[in-house]
Amino acid sequence: MPTFEPWDIVKVPFPYTDRPVRQRRPALVIAAGDLLTHHNLIWVLMITSAENRGWPTDVVVSDLAVAGLPAPSVVRTAKVAVIDCRDAERLGTLSNADRAAVAAHLASHLAATMHAPPGA
Numbered sequence: 001m002p003t004f005e006p007w008d009i010v011k012v013p014f015p016y017t018d019r020p021v022r023q024r025r026p027a028l029v030i031a032a033g034d035l036l037t038h039h040n041l042i043w044v045l046m047i048t049s050a051e052n053r054g055w056p057t058d059v060v061v062s063d064l065a066v067a068g069l070p071a072p073s074v075v076r077t078a079k080v081a082v083i084d085c086r087d088a089e090r091l092g093t094l095s096n097a098d099r100a101a102v103a104a105h106l107a108s109h110l111a112a113t114m115h116a117p118p119g120a
Helices: 033-039 096-113
Strands: 008-015 022-031 041-049 058-060 073-084 089-093
Touching (some): 008 041, 008 073, 022 073, 022 096, 033 041, 058 096, 073 096
Antiparallel strands (some): 008 022, 041 073, 058 073
């Protein structure tokens, strides 16, 4: 079974939200650990071409060589997927310089959705 760590960049069959297909594309691992060990799953963020229309929380991949990416790219922090690790292939890793921005956007996304229900 392959092993992956957070910040690894992998190639996976990423699902689309607007059509019932998957396309093999790069993605950033944001959770592995117990998910990987017990369920063979990883949580990933979409990586897309920097030429595409940008989203407010995209993070530019500053070191393409370390990431293993052939063209200017961004991490789309708003698009997360759960992938079977057996379908993933490691390409590289996200540079330390980019990790803080991705982590900040993820924390913001989660804080906006993970609040306690009224009366709790």
